[in-house]
Amino acid sequence: MPIQRASLKEFSSEFAFLQRVADSLIVIGSSILAAWLRFGSPWLNSAQAASVALALLLAYFAFSELGLYRSWRAGSLAREIGLLWLGWAGSFLVLSGLLFALKIGAEYSRLWVGNWFLLAGVFLAVGRVGLRLGLRWLRKRGYNVRTVCLVGDGEAAERLLDITGSREGLGFRVVAWFGVHDLPPEQELRTSGLLPGLEAYVASTPVDEVWVAVPLRDEEYLRATFKALRHSAANVRYFPDLYGYELLNHAVTEIGGVTMVDLSVSPMEGVNRLLKRLEDLLFGGLFLTLAAPLMLIIAICVRLESRGPALFRQRRIGWSGREFVIYKFRTMRLHDEPIPGRLDQARRDDPRITRFGRLLRRTSLDELPQLINVLQGRMSLVGPRPHAVEHHHLYIDQVPSYAARHKVKPGITGYAQVCGYRGETDTPEKMQRRVEYDMLYIQKWSLALDMKILLLTLVKGFAHKNAY
Secondary structure, eight states: OOOOTTHHHHTHHHHHHHHHHHHHHHHHHHHHHHHHHHHSOOOOOHHHHHHHHHHHHHHHHHHHHTTTTSOOTTSOHHHHHHHHHHHHHHHHHHHHHHHHHTTOGGGSOHHHHHHHHHHHHHHHHHHHHHHHHHHHHHHHTTSSOEEEEEEEOSHHHHHHHHHHHHOGGGOEEEEEEEESSSOOOOOSOSEEEEGGGHHHHHHHSOOSEEEEEOOTTOHHHHHHHHHHTTTOOSEEEEOOOOTTSOOBSOOEEEETTEEEEOSBOOSOSTHHHHHHHHHHHHHHHHHHHHHHHHHHHHHHHHHHHSSSOSEEEEEEEOGGGOEEEEEEEOOBOOOOOSSTTOOOOOOTTOTTBOHHHHHHHHHTGGGTTHHHHHHHTSOEEESOOOOBHHHHHHHTTTSTTTGGGGGSOOEEEOHHHHTTOOSOOOSHHHHHHHHHHHHHHHHHOOHHHHHHHHHHHHHHOSOOTTOO
8 A cells, every 4th residue: 555645754753663673673783793793603691681781771861862763854964873973972981881880891802892882883873874865765755745834935935945845855845835025936836825815724724834934023924924823733933034144053942941042152062062172182182192202302492593482372362252372382583573562473484483483384383382272171173273362353343253263162273274274364355264264164063074174184284385
């Protein structure tokens, strides 16, 4: 018998249950496969079976808390997999801690444990990808599709219509469109009209979703829309018309039971902040340990070439606009600024730069002491480069969104730097391009993006034609 359009969505709770069962089977099956690879037998002893059961409970709790059993119809597959791996790694970390605390970790084969962890992580991800692709395949053929009534006009409403038309795999189809000021443009829709006809339509025609794209400035029409929908059982979603505004990470947050729309917020909140700090401590400590002998040699060479301290300290603007002291190896001779209160940036063939200092700048080795700033918590390995206080005051009113770059910690390297925007910023246009890449980094931040930037920094090398 053919699948009816509504049959899949009517059993969304059953899908969530089946997803839990599938995750459980994957975790158990991975432990059995790991045992077969390690011992040549699929049978688990009592201690191993107990650890698998405990891991299942921990994973179930973690996955539920991370929202992995809700509908991800319109969500990012990469984000879903990232949260899945985060939940599984967290569960395994807690399990390992319990085994260590109970002093029974020595009873387990480390190779079996490692294989189990890796196999389960891979198969859990493959399962999610397979489910997502399967559902998209069904939706493109008309199954499991939610009908949408669109209310509003202008760019916001047109974009919503374009999204549903160009991305059939999302499983939404606009069947009706009611304009506020003007009749909707000609579309192949079942129904179109003006706002006064909305109430009669939703009363006579069941739809799954109503998407409202009426600007906040049209309060009268917005109230009329919600009044017309007061008896509708459809999911009502509001799409704020925020085009033209330079916003960061806009989403919805609940604080004290009150729902708020995030307009421009830092991505470094909650678990993201913890993960970012762990990344800095782990890799920052590793890099500092490896670089310590080289840093000692550089410090001696700086002191031998010219008088003055090996380290250069300068006040810069960091997270939340707070000032902090940044450390660099000194690359210039001691001098006074020609104009008090104004910082004269280093230029190509600048006579103030020492011979050894020029080498340090070209290779970016003068930045190594900033690993200390990272461990102090004042900087991150990856983030927008911090600017001197004088430059901050100079550009904050000239470059749009300049202050928004301080919503995250400054970094030793950043998205703008690996994309070629380094060196002197002697014009607002150059600063504007750098800030644009800083905004892209903040908007798209993830641990994967940080790893990509670190890898590009290592692969491309620290040297650059604009580093002088």
